[in-house]
Amino acid sequence: MKVTEVPEISGAYLFEPTPHSDERGFFCRTFDVEVVRSVGLxxxxxxxxxxxxxxxxxxxxxxxxxxxxxAKLVRCSYGRIFDVVVDLRPNSPTYLGRGFFELSDETQRTLYIPAGCAHGFQALTETADTSYRIDRPHDPAEDVTIAFDDPDLAIPWPLPPALMSARDREAPSLAEALKHVQGES
Structure with missing residues (x-):
């Protein structure tokens, strides 16, 4: 498994497995304790x-x-997604940096996203299953959402949005979300 640092997001990593393919399909390791530990996680x-x-x-x-x-590990286990990470850690050397990734079932790449970064994705195939592994139990009271189309983020979504939750559709601007997040620090 190859590990690459993501230059746009300090502390983010892309884990790329080596699928072994034959006439039956493929097999690959998508998580390895030693590989994860090797980058300090x-x-x-x-x-x-x-x-x-x-x-x-x-x-x-x-x-x-x-x-x-x-912090989370994200992987598209079936289909293909356009994945986005934005660094919202004020003390990070890549503060407000953006990273764009294509994750798919063909590559089985896993993206490590550090705590303090915003994350979103868009499904590019008829069906896309996205797996998440998180480092804290989810608490809905801590959820923060940022407008997907905020001009300060200028995310180049590849498709017109087909469907979104009401929460995502009505999300506040980046500036408003930052006030909320930084007010709790």
């Missing part, structure tokens, strides 16, 4: 796994958590 810190299924054009995000935040 605690592999045992992840306490919850979740999965979402989205149809083509569905947009989820931009989400983050207030308080201590939430």
């Amino acid at each position: 605690d592999p045992y810190a992840f306490v919850q796994d979740s999965v979402s299924r989205s149809a083509r054009g569905v947009l989820r995000g931009m989400h983050l958590r207030s308080g201590a935040g939430e």
Whole structure:
């Protein structure tokens, strides 16, 4: 498994497995304690796994958590997604940096997103299953949402949004969300 630092987001990593393919399909390791540990992350810190299924054009995000935040590993286990990370840690050398990634079932790449970063994605295939491994139990009271189309983020979503939750559609601007998040620090 190859690990690459994400230059736009300090502390973010892309884990790229080596799928072994044959006439049956493929097999690959998507999580390895030693590889995760090799970049200074605690592999045992992840306490919850979740999965979402989205149809083509569905947009989820931009989400983050207030308080201590939430680090996560994200992987598209089926289909393909356009994944976005925005660094919202005021003391980070990449503050307000943006990273764009394509995650898919073909590559099985996993993205590590540090706590304090906003995350969102858009499904690019008819069905896209996205897996999340997070380092703290989810607390809905800490959820913060930022407008997916905020001009300060200028995210180049590849498709027109087909469907969004009311929470995502009505999300406040980046400036408003930052006031909320930084007010709790």
